Amino acid sequence: MREAGLYLHIPFCQAKCHYCAFNSRPGSRARAEKYLQVLSSKIKADGRTPWSQEHSFSTIFVGGGTPTLVSAKALCHLLDLCFSVFAIASGAEISIEANPHSVSLADLELLRQAGYNRLSLGVQSFDDDLLTGLGRSHSSQQATAAYGMARQAGFTNINLDLIYGLPGQSLLQWQQSLETALALAPTHLALYELTIEEGTRFGTLAAEKKLSLPSEDELADMEELTRALLSSYHQYEISNYSLPGHECRHNVNYWHNGSYLGVGAGAVSFMAGQRINEEADPVRYMECVGRGESTSKEEESLSSKARFRETIIMGLRMVDGLDISALQQRFGLSLEDVYGSLCQELSEQGLLLLEDDRLRLPTAMLPLANQVLSQLV
Ligand code: SF4
CATH class of the missing domain: 1.10.10.920 (Arc Repressor Mutant, subunit A)
Structure with a gap:
């Protein structure tokens, strides 16, 4: 059987962050769980296709949005369903994204026991003022606590996402966030430069010249500092650093342009040389699944x-x-x-x-x- 990755998208968050251009929107737990029921029907249908039956999935990534907006119990059922529908390779990397305010020790224990073995925490900064400026729904202290709980729950493979180049961010503030992250000793760090995207609150503020961003020189200093502080980590991709053997296998498959199946609103699949973009609007997506219609919005065959x-x-x-x-x-x-x-x-x-x-x-x-x-x- 050929290997592939499996991505499941949950497009809801407690609130929309000011920089976010991902396919996510504010939504309640009830709304997200209703979506999850529909997603389960789609997973069952996708599991029956010849392509799925010819592939063994060596990675699963549950992303969003904020997957942990839904209950841990529902996320455990989701993973159980994947195991019953797809051939999941032994030793598969099974990641889930979480925001620090949306997890408890009990939740994390349930997720770990269900088989999730990699946690990706959206921390973004350990500076409370910068977090407020980003519109994040958590504090620095909640991020540290979430990390500790994840360790206690048995997660040994944890990624922290951080962003640099934030409005008003100094080199010292970036240094402090990096040092706080390093003191926690995560196995993986994803360090992204802020990009200003149209259609976001930051995009509007930037167009009105109301956003004070670090200069090119300041950004270069932040990047140089990053490489110096992370000397004990392996930089394996432009924005990604890991301890040896902890590269994110799911993302490495994307960068190798391997095959993957994406399920959920706005998810993308790449199968047999064909790229399929799913309907991004969750309401329309759910209606299509409910009526048994195709959820694909765009299909492209690549030479x-x-x-x-x-x-x-x-x-x-x-x-x-x-x-x-x-x-x-x-x-x-x-x-x-x-x-x-x-x-x-x-x-x-x-x-x-x-x-x-x-x-x-x-x-x-x-x-x-x-x-x-x-x-x-
Ligand atoms: S938590 Fe993530 S996906 Fe949700 S709004 Fe913020 S950046 Fe976007």
Whole structure:
């Protein structure tokens, strides 16, 4: 059986954060649990497709939104259902996202016992003023407490998400958040630069020139500080650091442009060279499932060349880059077939490294990856 990832999306949160452009909206637990019942029907239907039956799922990721908005009991049933419907590989990585205010020790114990073995906590900052500025629903103290409870509940693989480049954030505040995170010794850290997205509260404030963001130099200082403080972690992707053996296998599959099934409003699947985007609106999504209609909003069949390019773009996000021979074998295409002399030229300009049968970004280019990747699209 071929391997794939499974993603389940729960698009509700207690409140919308000011920077958030994810497919999430404020919703009550009752609303989210009603959605979960519909999601269960969809999981059963998706489990019967020939594609699902030909694949073994080596990762499951329950994300959102805030999955822990629904009860731990309901999340345990969801995982049980996945085990009964899909072939889940032994030793599968099973992640769940949680916000610090939405978990108790009892919840975490139930989740761990049900088989969730990786917890991703959306901490974002350990500075209460910055958390308020982001519109987060939790305090720094709640984040530390949630981490402690997760450990106590038996989670040994925990990611913390943090964001830098926040409005009004100083280098010292970033340093303090990083040091607080490091003192907790998580196995994984996802450290993202804030991006201002249209349609968010921050997007509106930025358009009105009411957002005071760190300068390019300050951002570069934050990135340099990050690399210095995280020297005991392995940076394996532009924004992701882990202790050895704790890379997020689910996301690594995305960056390798592997196959995955996404279930839920706004989820994306990549199966047999085809990308399928699900209806993003949860109400419409639930209506489609209820009527037994297709939930897919957009389907795109990708040519070998398009998949080759995507694999390069995503693979270059990984610090180790891509194995050129494996790429050629997978697609029957060479770098020259797809890019002509471009990769060689970028290599001569010091923007790409072509050595030992690998293609990767020079370490110094990682923070500026988009400049190179935009030329390879
Ligand atoms: S908790 Fe996450 S998904 Fe929900 S609004 Fe905030 S950033 Fe978006």
